[in-house]
Amino acid sequence: MWKKFKEWADIHGPIYRTSMMGQQFIIISDEKIAEELLVKRGNKYSGRPQIRALFDHKTGPGYVALMDRQDYWKEQRKWVHAAMADFHRHHFYGVIESEVRRFLAVLLIDPAKFHAYTREHCGRIMSRLAWDDATQGKENGESADCTLGRMSVSGPIVNTMTPLWHIPWALNPWKKFERAREDYQRAWWLNSFQLAKQRYLRGDLPENTWSYRYFAGLQQSGNSTLQQSAKDEEFASCMLGFQNLVGVITIAGPMEFFIMAMSLNPKWQKKAQEEIDRVCGDRLPTTADIPELPTVRACLKETLRWRSGVPLGVPHQCEVDDEFRGEKITKGTVILACEWAINRVPEKYPDPENYRPERYLEKGWPTYQEPLSRYPNMREGVGMHTFGWGRRTCLGQHIVDDEMFVSGAGLLWGFNLDRKRCPKTGEIIEFDTEATNAHVILEPDPFPCDIKPRSSERAARILQLYQDVRDELRV
Template sequence: METSNLTLLILYLAIPSLLISAVQQILSWRKKSSLVGGSSGGKVNKFPGPRQFPVVGRIHDLPRFSLWLKFKEWADEFGPIYTTSVPDATFIILSDEKIAEELLVKRGHIYSGRPQIRSLIGHKEGVVYSALMDRHDTWKLQRKWAHAAMAAAYKNHFYGHVESEMRRFLVMILFDPDRFLDHTREYCGRVMSRLAWDDATQGRLNGDSADKTLHCMSVSGPITNTMTPLWSLPAAINPWYKYEVQREAELRQWWLGLFRKAKERMRKGELPSDTWAYRYFEQVMQDTAPATPDTARTPGPDVRNAEKAPSTAATEEVYEKKDTLDQPEKDETFASCMIGFLNLVGVVTISGPLKFFQMAMALHPEWQRKAQAEIDEVCGDRMPTIKDFEKLPTLRACLKETVRWRSGVPLGVPHQAERDDEYMGVKIKKGDNCFGLSINRNPQKYPDPETYNPARYLDPSYPTFQAPLTRYPNFREGSSMHSFGWGRRTCLGQNIVDDEMFVFGAALLWAFDVAPKICPVTGKQVPIDSQKTNSHVILEPVGFQLGFKVREGKRGLVLENGKEFFGKV
């Protein structure tokens, strides 16, 4: 059967689901109208927003790519809080920091759920995607463990893995600069794979797997994330469901295989103590490792419409007595996904900002020169390390401004209301989804917001300036932290972002001058479109080229520093 005929058949098969959704929506409206008229006859308050059409809301003019640009356009028209909808979902868009703090932080006990991503199987229930679960026992156990593991690693500045992998990265740029985008993602993947399992060879696969996962959870991914009734098609004729079943099974099997390989190394005394796997296995032997809660549900053959785990109240952590490293498979799956997802998130949240940073330095050579002058004065002929943090505020300002200027999460990860609420006299229903949008573009806090200007964090005349400069700016605290989320769903990775981005930025500018690529035919600079990105939930720039010129006196130092990696994968 031709592809066009198959697509037409699928759409026709989806019509009954669409009709059912339409009838349900109409009945819901009639019920609301009856209740309002019967109770007080008054008009229901509601947030402003674009006109909503029956059943479809505004799905017809919501782009699957660069969705945040449309949301920003409406924010400029309708104000700092407005609402819109698509089939099966209502969106409340927040573009004011104070409103976002009020709802997502001060009322975090209400707005800490996660919306259903239709094409990501069973993510709200667990155990695979910690950051995308609802707040139930599985989420609490995994988040608590991940928070403690990340904090312990930060105390040791991630055991030197960031600097070590940066030495390798510089050699890769020296010999293969045209693939800098691939090298950047692999660098992030290798750092996280070292921390998780002491296996940096998984770095490239780690990055590719993270990219596939992001695709499946994004509006720009499977069409079933927007045309949600299509997800209800029978599994036998549902290509999106078949693909996701296979992809997730492969992901979980890969994580479980790495987990078991690390366990065997632990048994032999070969697993380094600076890995998260070691930390977990040590807890297993001490009878303190978190085990799978009774409420946890592992996705089965068909869980597309599974309800979330029934318990969302705080419960005691479940522990099982272990005299050895032997565990039931359900606990191995629980732990391997806990470590695996922490590892995956560390790739997708850092790779994009590092690529944007390289772009920013090429487009703003005046700030590149300022940062390099500072690095040269402090470091001389040695590669910068995290110990130089306090003495390089200009570099840190360039990094901080990069994340503001080209945010990797312009829509944030949405929060879902876990119960009914009211704000400014408007009812917010359980299940409504709240987005923190374009807050880094507020002209009152960020004057001339479209301009890349690291002085915002260095000059006391700017509202974002904080002292002392030996401490600020950073990615752990202070102003402009909204890229890490809000309230109880704040990202746990600020510390590793702070270390990894600092060392990357400082070492790169220490070794290389970064500029737009020169076309070998015309001799002119190849234009860079700083707005061209993928459209994942977490963005990365795509399709741009850079030129890297090793700085005077640095070639030999780069080779000497990276010699430990010669001949290695």
């Protein structure tokens, strides 16, 4: 769909109107127009459209990113923003680095499962940060994938043919499935929250968790025993649970695309590895190395441009009647800033179809910024539309920045990522680099990649690094 929207933009211009099943859409393919509507007029364009296959997502408290701008949304967004910023100041207390050691070890043992391991890796980090239970990593990834399926246009047919949602309960498979799915997910989040609360009261919940931060805040406000109503516990468990869940696929997909990009672009893989070797030597890269590894950061940044994880953009909804360039925009109109098209405006991104990390490293490119010890990154500067617009900007920029850097640099430090060859013919196995699932947030379809340690010494080092932290990981 995103490629069709770009095709229409090339014909009709950077902003146009269309409709589907009676719903009005405005499609934007220009960064400045998106800023005008979704940032400068954010007080009018920051609603979320109804996703029919979900219950009550606009009123909360389950999914802050899908709520309308109401009290639940304001309170959850404020808390999550502060928690992310606080943890980023401490670079997430080394949790990412220790989980990367495990990630490299499992890839060394069974590299063919890199798709599943990448998602589990991201799930473990988020579950460990939420309530110190990395064992939830795999289930967290599966829950995220299922939730995304429910909220995507390509998901249940009721998301496009909404009258079907109103079929009586006894004959309605979509409502029955969603009731069971949401009830299970809410119960899981609530149980994790209550277990974390018990651990906090016993004094054995680590301080480097968001749940610890939440409970400490309750005590600072005068609630020393952490007694809460069922409604307040539901609110808090959903806030922490969704923060946990949304950080899985939003990072797993880009990391899988990064593996793809490196295997397809050996020249850039080699440049990044040479930079890592020069700065880190036999030492695994950490967040402390961020300023010294601009090539690694450029390769990661270009991955998000080349294969956007949210190519349609996350939809906004017009909250009041408005007018733009003489055109009436009625309340309820859905606004899509098409990331796929915005990332391919040739004036901003020359040679847009090709993977060109040098656009962030060499003077003369429109996206070049100095100093290279700071830029490019995932927190500021050019290309931040990847994380959304205005009041709906993604709150996870800080963890994306740290997690993708440490994971990506660690992969290149430990492994060579090559095209897979047919064992019978020796020919490179071709695949569609644009093949993905059809969720609103994408992961690539499984693709072949040959992942091998860079040397026997590096393989032994990977295993030793994992052994050093194994006792502190819940595996």
